[in-house]
Amino acid sequence: MAKSMEQLMEVIDLIPDEPAKVSEFILPELMAIAVAHEVRNDDIVFAGTGLPMVGIMTANFTNAPKATLIYESGICDGKTMHVPMSVCDQRAANQSSTLGGLVDTFGYYLQQGFVSLGFLGGAAIDKYGGVNVTSIGDYYKPSHRFTGSGGNADIGTMAKRTAFIILQEKRRFLERNDYTTTPGWWCWDFKTKEWKPKKEVWKGTAFADCGPTAVVTNMGVYRFDKNGIIYLETHHPGITIEQVKDGCGFDLNVSMVKGETAHPTYRELFVLREFVDPELIFLPAKTEYPAAIQAIINKA
Amino acid sequence: MPRIRGKSKTAEILTLDQAVKKHMKNGMQIAFSGFTGFNRNPFAFSWEIVRQGFKDLHVIDRHGSCCTWLLNAVNAIKIYETDWMGWGEMAGKLDVNLSRNYQQGKMILEDYAHGAMAMRFLAGAIGAPFIPYSAPLGSDLYNPEYDALGKAGLRDGKKIPKKKFIQMEEPFWGDGDTVLLPAARPDLAIIHVAQAGDKGTCRWRGVGTIDKEISFACDRVVVIAEEVVPEAEMRKLPEANQIPYFTVDTIVECPWGAFPSSVPFYYDYDAPFMRLMDAASRNETDLKKWLDEWVFSPKNWEDFLVKLGAKKLLDLRADSVTGYSTRMMRGKKPAPRMKMALSVARSGY
Numbered sequence: 080m081a082k083s084m085e086q087l088m089e090v091i092d093l094i095p096d097e098p099a100k101v102s103e104f105i106l107p108e109l110m111a112i113a114v115a116h117e118v119r120n121d122d123i124v125f126a127g128t129g130l131p132m133v134g135i136m137t138a139n140f141t142n143a144p145k146a147t148l149i150y151e152s153g154i155c156d157g158k159t160m161h162v163p164m165s166v167c168d169q170r171a172a173n174q175s176s177t178l179g180g181l182v183d184t185f186g187y188y189l190q191q192g193f194v195s196l197g198f199l200g201g202a203a204i205d206k207y208g209g210v211n212v213t214s215i216g217d218y219y220k221p222s223h224r225f226t227g228s229g230g231n232a233d234i235g236t237m238a239k240r241t242a243f244i245i246l247q248e249k250r251r252f253l254e255r256n257d258y259t260t261t262p263g264w265w266c267w268d269f270k271t272k273e274w275k276p277k278k279e280v281w282k283g284t285a286f287a288d289c290g291p292t293a294v295v296t297n298m299g300v301y302r303f304d305k306n307g308i309i310y311l312e313t314h315h316p317g318i319t320i321e322q323v324k325d326g327c328g329f330d331l332n333v334s335m336v337k338g339e340t341a342h343p344t345y346r347e348l349f350v351l352r353e354f355v356d357p358e359l360i361f362l363p364a365k366t367e368y369p370a371a372i373q374a375i376i377n378k379a
Numbered sequence: 380m381p382r383i384r385g386k387s388k389t390a391e392i393l394t395l396d397q398a399v400k401k402h403m404k405n406g407m408q409i410a411f412s413g414f415t416g417f418n419r420n421p422f423a424f425s426w427e428i429v430r431q432g433f434k435d436l437h438v439i440d441r442h443g444s445c446c447t448w449l450l451n452a453v454n455a456i457k458i459y460e461t462d463w464m465g466w467g468e469m470a471g472k473l474d475v476n477l478s479r480n481y482q483q484g485k486m487i488l489e490d491y492a493h494g495a496m497a498m499r500f501l502a503g504a505i506g507a508p509f510i511p512y513s514a515p516l517g518s519d520l521y522n523p524e525y526d527a528l529g530k531a532g533l534r535d536g537k538k539i540p541k542k543k544f545i546q547m548e549e550p551f552w553g554d555g556d557t558v559l560l561p562a563a564r565p566d567l568a569i570i571h572v573a574q575a576g577d578k579g580t581c582r583w584r585g586v587g588t589i590d591k592e593i594s595f596a597c598d599r600v601v602v603i604a605e606e607v608v609p610e611a612e613m614r615k616l617p618e619a620n621q622i623p624y625f626t627v628d629t630i631v632e633c634p635w636g637a638f639p640s641s642v643p644f645y646y647d648y649d650a651p652f653m654r655l656m657d658a659a660s661r662n663e664t665d666l667k668k669w670l671d672e673w674v675f676s677p678k679n680w681e682d683f684l685v686k687l688g689a690k691k692l693l694d695l696r697a698d699s700v701t702g703y704s705t706r707m708m709r710g711k712k713p714a715p716r717m718k719m720a721l722s723v724a725r726s727g728y
Contacts (some may be wrong), residue, residue, distance in 0.1 A: 144726035167414030178589035185494030233494035266517025283555025360710035
């Protein structure tokens, strides 16, 4: 018979918090949990739809239960029971501290400097962490037109730290974007028509030191050096450093690689599968647990 | 500039088709309530706009929705000033109709960002001509060369502001550069609410997005309500109301009028229906079939709901505690029964 959520809740602490083997999890699970690891318990997180939302919900259920989740439609600190499909989903508003609107989230929270972590997607990224979610090719006659900024440009420049989650391909990891929706650590100064460090363009504003700090892709996890240039920190299990370099449109710095991205633990996988996305909205299918873990769950 | 009215408006109660006929004109500027395709989209109104055949619309909004998806399906939007041109998030991110119309040069897109559009409506709402905002310096959104309305020669300073933005040095505190954004001042706001008093006072539950700001920024306001109740009922808990009656021109009672988006505590969004809309838009024959079946064939909105069927409406009906439905199949498995968020159960608030 199917277990109730209360029964499942009771076995969480019995499930070992030890890394699972490669065959025991799938890539979306690895990515969602890598996202979760970026969240600290004292963060105020502003996240976009999709994998960022799944990742921060996972963080909220594991390593960062007290992190405050802000969603742009006006939700402040929702205590979500069922995974939302949109940032305005009533599921995300469950038990929130206050509910308002976009002026609250972008004005009172973000521009006022409360948001410590932004979590966003992107269609393409440059080596300085500048993100394009608008168009490829000529702006007025694009070969591909995407949705455009949404909250990306605001959140990605005004949150203290921002993490991006991006599908990595050579044509999406670029020396320079065709269109910069969300500027990274280097960007155009349109007044002087020069490409400059963000710190200079934003000099005097409160946000000169805010910007991208991590990128999670299907191949690895990236950080930025003191010059604001991206480097590979870890590569995902089963992906070689050569493959990561091949998936980059510029000469990627791999001199600071620490090794493989941490495997998700059995406990993290249990929480993600049973509590974050049991409806299989984001995850493509239910992955089986190894026998020893299943035995613990069966005892619930 | 602020519109000096001299007296309070008196809201009239009309039917959906009367309200569309009375307020819509070809080429006018409109703004819809809600959030993306998921929350309080006045879809029935948009549906009736398409049935009555209005064209060349200028939509000013902070993102696409089921409403803009439908207008783009019949190429009724000529100018689209917004910041997110998708509509269905996890159930259909890109608006394929919009993409097709834009690639064929049938419409103008003007890009902003979410916070920027919220601030433009806030400026419009409080009667300010513009508002400074930390809109991202160095973003191509504020690249002087990327001003689609300017390039098209449409910035007349009447209904379309003379400039897309102005970047300037912050003059009071020495806070570096800031961006001035022009107020949004559309002709017509179409706001879907849960309840409207018969005098026009409005209430919703769940997120507010920028619906209060839109209601004040626009010349005229049409409210589509799940239920119209005696005004006295709205006065029992006035702090729960968001829109005062004197901004409202017309009230339309239209149950399920935000389908396939949600009205928190009334009904949930219909993700499978949105996925079908997305699939239909990928092919012009399928799209025509979808429009014939769902827009042009039903005799009226009630007939549309009858076509959806009782089973669908039952599945979508929100429960009174959470405000959403756990009977809807959103993914591949049913929703589990939950009493409390895991984070609260284990760590409190």
